[in-house]
Amino acid sequence: MKVTVDANICAGFGVCLGLCPEVFELHDDGYAVVLVGEVPEEHEEAVRAAVGQCPANAISVSD
Numbered sequence: 448m449k450v451t452v453d454a455n456i457c458a459g460f461g462v463c464l465g466l467c468p469e470v471f472e473l474h475d476d477g478y479a480v481v482l483v484g485e486v487p488e489e490h491e492e493a494v495r496a497a498v499g500q501c502p503a504n505a506i507s508v509s510d
């Protein structure tokens with residue numbers, strides 16, 4: 448699974464980082480960046496939770 452954050456939509460709420468700090472990090476400019484090319488299987492559930500809980504709907508996943 449791959450995950451992307453649209454930096455133009457992300458409002459830096461940090462929900463994703465709280466759910467999965469192994470995959471998301473907050474950039475100095477106030478938006479989240481993805482740290483991995485492929486989401487490790489053990490973090491897929493947390494990443495899907497982040498997709499559902501991101502207040503800005505800025506996170507997308509693809510298989």
Ligand code: SF4
Pocket residue numbers: 452456457458459460461462463464478479500501502503504505506
């Ligand atoms: S939860 Fe959404 S809005 Fe908040 S930092 Fe993550 S991607 Fe950005």
